[in-house]
Amino acid sequence: MRLDLLAALNAERAARRAAVVVTELATGAQRLATAATLASDPLAPEIAAALAERRSGKAGEGSVFLAVDVPPPRMLVIGAVHISQALAPMARLAGFDLTILDPRTAFATPERFPDVPVIAEWPEEALPAYGLDPFTALVALTHDPKIDEPAIAAALRAECFYVGALGSRRTHAKRVERLAAAGLSQQAISRIHAPIGMDIGASSPAEIAVAVLAEVIRALRTGASATAGAAA
Amino acid sequence: MDVTDSDVLAAAERWRREGRGVAIATVLETWGSAPRPVGSRLVIDAEGNFLGSVSGGCVEGAVVSEAAEVIAAGRPRTLEFGVADETAWKVGLSCGGKIAVYVEPVD
Known part of the structure; x- marks a missing residue:
């Protein structure tokens, strides 16, 4: 690999952007495919498919190797609540870089969340610096529209791979009305997983955390969008 | 997807800039249940130091x-x-898997 290509790849990774190193196996010739250069690549369809599946492998009838680099997944949890206390260690075990955001300083304390980054600010203040992106899951758990909804709207606009929100169907129906009034399309709003969590009959906060984590992993690994199944 | 892989590529660049001879090894293909997925990387320097x-x-x-x-x-x-x-079990490829690895210099 040429040093300049390696440096460009590392720059993409540092910026949390997906990139694919395309290697012609017979000659060793290499190029970097990014969102910016993908369209002009002769293997564009195969590279796009590999990116969608987040999977490295051979292409071009075996003559080419596509090394897919996608950023490590993050999870931003809105609400320093009971479910979050269970979800934080589970999600970190599963490989997510997890952060909790809650402007209510009584909730967002290091004592309640040891070793977890906790941002005690409003979403509008904190999200620009956090940088939501397509490799981030947004899990909204406060039940409070003032806190959850700005984060949900921002996550939909940033095309987060998963957006889920706690609340009953009735709560969600009202949320949908407000998000539509705020200018979000029906298509974007339909991406919200609500009620949140895979339907495993979860009841306790820890069980709901399992249901949420399972749903996030399914979205990450299969690209599955919002489904009917729900736990809470 | 792997945080370690990110460190591996950063190390490859850093080592090369330090003037070391560097190679990157990448898993090209696996057959059977190999322990590391396609795309996994190892970076090696001329002294035999490695990461990944x-x-x-x-x-x-x-x-x-x-x-x-x-x-x-x-x-x-x-x-x-x-x-x-049997050999695979002894050396750690517990599955009897097969892998192809592409090894390239950083130049």
Whole structure:
């Protein structure tokens, strides 16, 4: 690999952007495919498919190797609540870089969340610096529209791979009305997983955390969008 | 997807800029249930220092020694490791898997 290509790849990774190193196996010739250069690549369809599946492998009838680099997944949890206390260690075990955001300083304390980054600010203040992106899951758990909804709207606009929100169907129906009034399309709003969590009959906060984590992993690994199944 | 892989590529760049001879090994293909997925990387320097993993331990030794030749020759090569079941169990490829690894110099 040429040093300049390696440096460009590392720059993409540092910026949390997906990139694919395309290697012609017979000659060793290499190029970097990014969102910016993908369209002009002769293997564009195969590279796009590999990116969608987040999977490295051979292409071009075996003559080419596509090394897919996608950023490590993050999870931003809105609400320093009971479910979050269970979800934080589970999600970190599963490989997510997890952060909790809650402007209510009584909730967002290091004592309640040891070793977890906790941002005690409003979403509008904190999200620009956090940088939501397509490799981030947004899990909204406060039940409070003032806190959850700005984060949900921002996550939909940033095309987060998963957006889920706690609340009953009735709560969600009202949320949908407000998000539509705020200018979000029906298509974007339909991406919200609500009620949140895979339907495993979860009841306790820890069980709901399992249901949420399972749903996030399914979205990450299969690209599955919002489904009917729900736990809470 | 792997935080470690990110460190591996950062190390490859840093080591090369320090003037070291560097090779990157990448898992090209696996057959059976190999311990590390396609795309996993190992970075090796000319002294035999390495970071990352292509097999969870069992063929790293062989890849590291081949990497020294790749760094010296300045040309990539593809290595295939097919391991009989019993041997595989002894060296750590518990599945009797087979892997192909692409080793390339950083230049």
